[in-house]
Amino acid sequence: MFDLKKIRANFPILQREVNGKPLIYFDNAATSQTPQVVIDAIVDYYSSYNANIHRGVHTLSQEATDAYEQARLKIQQHFNAKKVHEIIFTSGTTHGINLVATGFTSLLKKDDEIIVSLLEHHSNIVPWQMLCERTGAKLKVIPINQKGELLLDEYDKLLSTKTKLVFVNHVSNALGTINPIKEIITKAHNVGAAVLIDGAQAAPHIKADVQALDADFYVVSAHKMCGPTGVGILYGKEEWLNKLPPYQGGGEMIKEVTFEKTTYADLPHKFEAGTPNICGGIAFGVALDYLNAIGFDTIAAYEKELLDFATQQLLTIDGVKIYGTSTQKTAVLSFNIEGLHPYDIGTIIDKLGIAVRTGHHCTQPIMDFYNIPGTIRASFSFYNTKDEIITFVKAVERAKNMLL
Numbered sequence: 300m301f302d303l304k305k306i307r308a309n310f311p312i313l314q315r316e317v318n319g320k321p322l323i324y325f326d327n328a329a330t331s332q333t334p335q336v337v338i339d340a341i342v343d344y345y346s347s348y349n350a351n352i353h354r355g356v357h358t359l360s361q362e363a364t365d366a367y368e369q370a371r372l373k374i375q376q377h378f379n380a381k382k383v384h385e386i387i388f389t390s391g392t393t394h395g396i397n398l399v400a401t402g403f404t405s406l407l408k409k410d411d412e413i414i415v416s417l418l419e420h421h422s423n424i425v426p427w428q429m430l431c432e433r434t435g436a437k438l439k440v441i442p443i444n445q446k447g448e449l450l451l452d453e454y455d456k457l458l459s460t461k462t463k464l465v466f467v468n469h470v471s472n473a474l475g476t477i478n479p480i481k482e483i484i485t486k487a488h489n490v491g492a493a494v495l496i497d498g499a500q501a502a503p504h505i506k507a508d509v510q511a512l513d514a515d516f517y518v519v520s521a522h523k524m525c526g527p528t529g530v531g532i533l534y535g536k537e538e539w540l541n542k543l544p545p546y547q548g549g550g551e552m553i554k555e556v557t558f559e560k561t562t563y564a565d566l567p568h569k570f571e572a573g574t575p576n577i578c579g580g581i582a583f584g585v586a587l588d589y590l591n592a593i594g595f596d597t598i599a600a601y602e603k604e605l606l607d608f609a610t611q612q613l614l615t616i617d618g619v620k621i622y623g624t625s626t627q628k629t630a631v632l633s634f635n636i637e638g639l640h641p642y643d644i645g646t647i648i649d650k651l652g653i654a655v656r657t658g659h660h661c662t663q664p665i666m667d668f669y670n671i672p673g674t675i676r677a678s679f680s681f682y683n684t685k686d687e688i689i690t691f692v693k694a695v696e697r698a699k700n701m702l703l
């Protein structure tokens with residue numbers, strides 16, 4: 300069962316102090332902390348089999364290649380991709396999105412339409428704007444309601460035979476809203492559009508099944524799910540990955556090179572130019588094993604308990620306004636206190652050892668929608684506790700009293 304004390308002991312960083320107080324880490328939506336098994340995998344790689352992959356005949360290279368490809372298999376199974384070569388290693392979500400957005404340059408024409416949502420992270424807005432600039436395609440935006448939910452009726456109106464691509468995040472990093480992506484995908488497919496789901500914020504909490512969702516692309520970053528930074532994956536349906544041209548040229552992605560003509564390697568290597576983050580890929584596999592051993596249902600149930608408790612506690616403070624009030628949300632609590640700047644609260648509670656994010660969270664359109672400069676965002680993980688939440692709420696109240 301869920302043994303919180305044991306789980307916390309897996310994370311060495313949770314033992315440290317910040318400004319003389321025990322660390323309370325509530326910035327999990329920005330990056331998650333790293334369990335000892337993942338740290339051990341990284342140390343083990345560099346201590347015993349660090350080598351370049353897919354090239355050498357020597358033992359170390361073979362061991363590294365085997366471990367890296369083993370990780371790809373684990374990731375395939377985790378997301379239930381049909382084929383292992385549909386998993387492309389990337390440096391993270393942003394890289395995966397740019398790979399697809401660049402690839403579509405040759406597949407779009409003027410006046411084609413691309414739909415994104417107002418809930419997107421900048422990394423799922425800017426690459427599409429750049430794609431529109433290159434191709435003359437137009438960007439359309441699915442609006443939201445006050446609760447921070449997508450307006451699906453409006454989405455229906457935006458869809459047409461001109462729609463070629465739809466990009467939506469599975470979970471909003473600023474508000475925590477879980478979007479109805481299955482429905483969004485089905486509707487896009489009805490007009491013949493492809494769909495990319497930004498799973499960066501969902502992956503730590505929800506186990507996505509890319510076949511059941513029928514997603515064309517799904518992207519994640521390892522560092523938000525107990526893995527290291529600098530690695531992630533792009534899942535793409537085989538037929539789409541075959542249609543897209545390579546993103547970068549270099550070693551590993553070729554079959555044959557002459558100055559007259561170069562032929563490209565088969566999937567997944569066509570999209571994996573250069574030496575990848577070998578250690579990171581292997582450690583990502585270990586992080587997935589770690590999360591699956593706890594169980595995603597267990598994680599989701601406990602995090603929901605934390606969210607409900609924190610919401611109720613926080614609302615006892617006068618002047619608190621919470622942004623993102625959908626019933627379908629992950630453990631993200633974005634809020635402001637009337638008359639106070641989020642940054643000032645964040646700075647004071649940091650002195651008390653509490654890490655939260657303040658600002659626009661790379662989602663300026665959402666902040667514009669609510670007409671605010673930013674929020675304080677507390678985002679919880681399965682290794683957080685209710686006692687930490689009580690300390691946090693007291694700290695926010697204290698900060699408020701100091702500032703007002």
Ligand SMILES: *Cc1c(COP(=O)(O)O)cnc(C)c1O
Nearest residue numbers: 391392393420422472499500520
């Ligand atoms: C974190 C995040 C990203 C960007 O991920 P990187 O790891 O910085 O590439 C994109 N979208 C969402 C929803 C995120 O939460």
